[in-house]
Structures are given as structure tokens and as C-alpha cells.
Amino acid sequence: MADITVRTLADSLGLTVCSGADRMDQPVTGGYASDLLSCVMAGAQAGNVWITLQAHMNVVAVAALLDLACVIVTEGAQPDEAALRRADERHIPILLTAESTYSVVARLAALGVPGAR
Amino acid sequence: MLPPLIVERALALGLGLVAVTDHNTACNAGAVWRAAQGTGLAVWPGLEVQTREEVHLLCLFEAWEVALDWQARVYAALPPRANRPEVFGAQWAVDHRGDYVRTIDRLLATSTALGVEEVVEGVGALGGLVIAAHVDRPSYSLLGSLGFVPEGLALAALEVTARGVGKPPPGTEGWPLVSSSDAHCLAEMRVGMFLEVAAPTLAEFRRALAGHAGRRLDLVAPRV
Numbered sequence: 652m653a654d655i656t657v658r659t660l661a662d663s664l665g666l667t668v669c670s671g672a673d674r675m676d677q678p679v680t681g682g683y684a685s686d687l688l689s690c691v692m693a694g695a696q697a698g699n700v701w702i703t704l705q706a707h708m709n710v711v712a713v714a715a716l717l718d719l720a721c722v723i724v725t726e727g728a729q730p731d732e733a734a735l736r737r738a739d740e741r742h743i744p745i746l747l748t749a750e751s752t753y754s755v756v757a758r759l760a761a762l763g764v765p766g767a768r
Numbered sequence: 769m770l771p772p773l774i775v776e777r778a779l780a781l782g783l784g785l786v787a788v789t790d791h792n793t794a795c796n797a798g799a800v801w802r803a804a805q806g807t808g809l810a811v812w813p814g815l816e817v818q819t820r821e822e823v824h825l826l827c828l829f830e831a832w833e834v835a836l837d838w839q840a841r842v843y844a845a846l847p848p849r850a851n852r853p854e855v856f857g858a859q860w861a862v863d864h865r866g867d868y869v870r871t872i873d874r875l876l877a878t879s880t881a882l883g884v885e886e887v888v889e890g891v892g893a894l895g896g897l898v899i900a901a902h903v904d905r906p907s908y909s910l911l912g913s914l915g916f917v918p919e920g921l922a923l924a925a926l927e928v929t930a931r932g933v934g935k936p937p938p939g940t941e942g943w944p945l946v947s948s949s950d951a952h953c954l955a956e957m958r959v960g961m962f963l964e965v966a967a968p969t970l971a972e973f974r975r976a977l978a979g980h981a982g983r984r985l986d987l988v989a990p991r992v
């Protein structure tokens with residue numbers, strides 16, 4: 652899985668970047684999909700892309716806590732201004748899509764992003 | 769939110785009863801109860817438990833010792849992860865004066881391993897009651913996550929936020945509704961309900977929820 656970065660994901664999937672634009676060249680180490688934050692805290696690894704339909708402030712806290720590469724927010728969910736400000740402060744790229752979590756994961760797998768180890 | 773300031777603000781608002789439902793802990797509820805002694809303000813100790821489904825349930829008791837029994841079950845069901853105060857905020861236990869006592873090290877801002885049914889049964893067995901918190905919110909809410917109340921779940925009531933008063937969401941039909949301030953700071957405290965009861969007890973509260981024997985509960989729409 653050489654050289655997949657946050658930019659690779661955003662470009663390949665046509666995602667909207669709404670925070671953390673300064674970290675688009677971060678390498679992506681793997682992927683984790685869950686809408687339960689406690690599961691993400693237990694299962695996601697540093698450098699992973701997290702795919703979820705949750706868009707609230709706690710998503711940013713968990714992404715920062717785990718040092719994730721980025722968060723893809725699915726189903727057209729829209730983080731509020733406060734969450735985006737916090738994401739910028741913590742340099743967390745949040746990428747938006749109208750697609751479902753399942754579709755996004757399928758496309759990431761096709762790109763060669765493995766599951767979190 | 770120091771205990772003496774909570775009591776002061778509650779009295780200023782004309783509240784006769786508050787419940788303290790901190791996230792996955794009751795460690796400060798006793799201090800608020802003690803700070804309220806002699807003021808006429810009744811204090812119920814409780815917890816807001818986050819279930820494994822990430823649903824918030826308000827667990828209410830009358831006695832702090834019983835709340836602490838439930839707290840022990842909740843602590844045993846939390847993952848063995850330490851808090852990160854720089855991410856989730858400080859977790860302090862204080863006394864009735866508001867003086868620092870100790871820091872709670874385990875992470876409280878996460879899900880327990882307890883399911884919704886387990887929490888309702890466990891609290892019921894201790895004589896407490898369970899209210900599904902802020903069901904009109906999309907996150908951490910029973911209706912937000914599940915879309916319906918599981919059949920036969922022995923909840924006492926569903927809680928709606930101030931915005932939800934008068935506009936109860938689908939799924940609440942047939943359920944008694946409560947509304948409170950869910951205050952995370954003093955300025956958020958408000959009068960959410962009026963209770964007509966003989967005494968500030970859980971038994972009277974249950975009667976008010978059912979509208980029995982002349983007891984009643986009325987929600988207060990927030991001032992715009």
C-alpha cells in the first residue's frame with residue numbers, strides 16, 4: 652500500500668475537504684469504519700482513515716486522541732462550525748461525501764487501503 | 769459547576785428539586801446533596817450512563833449510597849482506559865464546599881459495556897428509575913440511534929430537550945415526557961418542569977408521570 656495519502660483519498664473519491672487542508676499529504680496507514688465512538692477508540696490506529704456518518708464535535712476529539720490521518724463523514728452529514736474550527740485547530744482533515752459508509756469503504760478497499768490492524 | 773454554586777443558582781431559579789446526573793459517575797452528587805442541606809432544595813443523586821449502544825440513560829436514585837452501588841457496576845463496565853484531560857477535560861471529585869478532593873483517572877467520557885436493557889433492569893433492581901435522555905437529539909439518544917423504544921423496556925419516561933418541548937419526535941407516542949436543563953454549566957440551568965407532588969420522592973415522581981392521584985408533571989417551554 653505505497654504512498655496513499657489523504658490527498659489520494661480526497662481526489663480519488665471526489666471528497667470535499669472542509670478542515671485540516673494543511674495535512675493533505677499525511678500517509679494513510681489503514682481504515683476503520685464505525686459510528687460508535689467507543690469502538691473507534693478501541694479499534695482504530697494512528698494514521699488510519701475513519702469513515703463515519705457522525706459529524707459532531709466528539710468525532711474531532713476522538714480523531715485527535717488517536718492521531719488519525721483524516722475522517723470521511725458520509726451520508727451528506729455536515730459538521731457544524733464549532734466542530735470544523737476545532738478540527739482546523741487540531742489539524743484534522745475532515746472530508747465530506749454524500750455516499751454511504753459502505754460505498755466509501757468499498758472504494759477505499761479497491762484503492763488498496765487495508766483494514767486497521 | 770461547584771456544589772454550593774449549583775445550589776445557589778437552583779434556589780435563585782426557584783427550583784425545589786434537582787437531580788445530579790454526571791457522565792458515568794455519581795462521585796459529586798453527594799457533595800451537591802450536602803451543600804443543599806438546610807436550604808429546602810431536594811437533590812437526587814444519579815448518573816447519566818452511556819450504554820454500549822452509545823445511548824444516554826438518566827439513572828435516578830433517592831439515596832447517594834444506592835447511587836454509589838450503581839456507580840460501582842458502571843465503573844466495572846467501563847473500558848480500562850485512562851482519561852486524557854487535555855482532550856476530554858478534567859475529571860474532579862469535589863466536596864460540598866467545592867474544594868478539590870481527588871481526580872478520577874478512568875475515562876468517563878466513553879461507553880460502558882452495559883446494554884440498554886441491562887441498565888434499566890439493574891437500576892430498577894436497586895429501586896431507582898431510568899429516563900432515556902434527550903431523545904430528540906440525533907446523537908447519544910435512544911430514538912436517534914434505534915428509531916424506536918424497544919418493546920417492553922421499563923423506562924420511566926423519555927426526556928426531550930428544551931427545543932423539543934411541544935414538538936415531541938416520532939417514537940415518543942404514549943410515553944410520559946420530561947424535560948430538564950441538562951446543564952453542563954451554571955448558565956444552562958433552567959426550570960424544565962413543574963411537579964405537583966406530595967413530596968420530592970421517586971414514588972411521587974412516578975405518580976406524577978402517570979398522572980395518578982392528583983399528581984402531575986407539566987413541561988415548561990423555554991423562554992425565547
